[in-house]
Amino acid sequence: MRTEKIVCNICDTDKYEKRMYKINSGFLVKCSNCGLFYANPRRMDIIKEVLEDKTKKERTSGKKLNLKGRLYEFNTVLDRIQAVKPQGGRILDVGCYDGIFLNEARKRKWDCHGVEPHIGGARYAREELKLDVQQCVLEKCSFKDKSFDAVTLLATLEHHPNPLKTLKEAKRFLKPDGLLVISVPTIPFYLNLVRSRWRMFIGDHYTFFTDDSMKRLLGKSGYRLLSAGYVTKSVDMETISARLSSDWQPYNIGPLGRFFTKFVEVSRLGGVRFTVNPYDMKIYLAQI
Numbered sequence: 234m235r236t237e238k239i240v241c242n243i244c245d246t247d248k249y250e251k252r253m254y255k256i257n258s259g260f261l262v263k264c265s266n267c268g269l270f271y272a273n274p275r276r277m278d279i280i281k282e283v284l285e286d287k288t289k290k291e292r293t294s295g296k297k298l299n300l301k302g303r304l305y306e307f308n309t310v311l312d313r314i315q316a317v318k319p320q321g322g323r324i325l326d327v328g329c330y331d332g333i334f335l336n337e338a339r340k341r342k343w344d345c346h347g348v349e350p351h352i353g354g355a356r357y358a359r360e361e362l363k364l365d366v367q368q369c370v371l372e373k374c375s376f377k378d379k380s381f382d383a384v385t386l387l388a389t390l391e392h393h394p395n396p397l398k399t400l401k402e403a404k405r406f407l408k409p410d411g412l413l414v415i416s417v418p419t420i421p422f423y424l425n426l427v428r429s430r431w432r433m434f435i436g437d438h439y440t441f442f443t444d445d446s447m448k449r450l451l452g453k454s455g456y457r458l459l460s461a462g463y464v465t466k467s468v469d470m471e472t473i474s475a476r477l478s479s480d481w482q483p484y485n486i487g488p489l490g491r492f493f494t495k496f497v498e499v500s501r502l503g504g505v506r507f508t509v510n511p512y513d514m515k516i517y518l519a520q521i
């Protein structure tokens with residue numbers, strides 16, 4: 234596996250307070266200046282695939298898992314956006330994947346547009362959901378400057394090689410009173426307990442935030458923070474059991490997970506659903 238050494242994305246220093254432990258995307262460190270947690274060195278293969286528009290692997294089958302949960306979460310996000318922008322308007326979803334969020338926004342009369350480098354995701358959004366989605370990275374898209382009332386980056390920034398650059402780039406698409414909406418993994422109070430098994434440590438998550446580091450990142454890229462709040466999740470037993478037995482997930486428990494999956498299937502408990510706050514993901518609203 235190819236890895237690269239990097240510096241803190243927010244303050245350009247290579248000094249870290251703690252060398253922590255190995256995670257799926259590299260080695261976890263905490264910046265001694267701003268407190269940003271990030272993978273350093275980090276694995277390069279997935280970043281490279283995305284930047285070169287080579288992500289052919291379809292992940293839509295996996296994404297069908299917990300569709301109800303995604304719909305629940307996306308509607309809570311839309312509620313928050315509409316608390317600030319009740320009149321709606323034009324929205325750009327950066328990293329929109331298969332377009333499920335935009336599809337919900339469209340039901341609420343938003344004029345919806347998206348950008349997504351993943352070939353399978355972008356194709357689904359365009360062909361199945363008939364959404365205006367450009368298959369590329371944000372820097373290469375051709376949407377008009379200063380034309381959006383809201384730009385969303387939902388569970389997206391942690392995948393990007395350079396979050397600061399992405400936020401600076403996103404700024405040019407916002408109208409002067411436009412709203413920036415970010416959801417990201419935030420370091421939970423129980424990290425020391427679960428360590429490398431935290432659910433956010435998957436192979437293509439590189440950056441993990443705290444309120445403090447997010448405030449600094451927003452400040453440095455030219456925004457001011459309006460509000461922050463935890464994201465509540467809705468999951469069913471089918472999803473939990475599938476993740477406990479998936480190699481992609483840091484908390485897969487191998488044979489025991491596969492046994493649990495079988496049990497959920499046989500007992501028909503797959504549809505049993507919970508609403509939980511895992512205290513490890515936040516949504517931030519900001520303006521220029």
Ligand SMILES: [Zn+2]
Pocket residue numbers: 241242243244245246264265266267268269
């Ligand atoms: Zn830093």
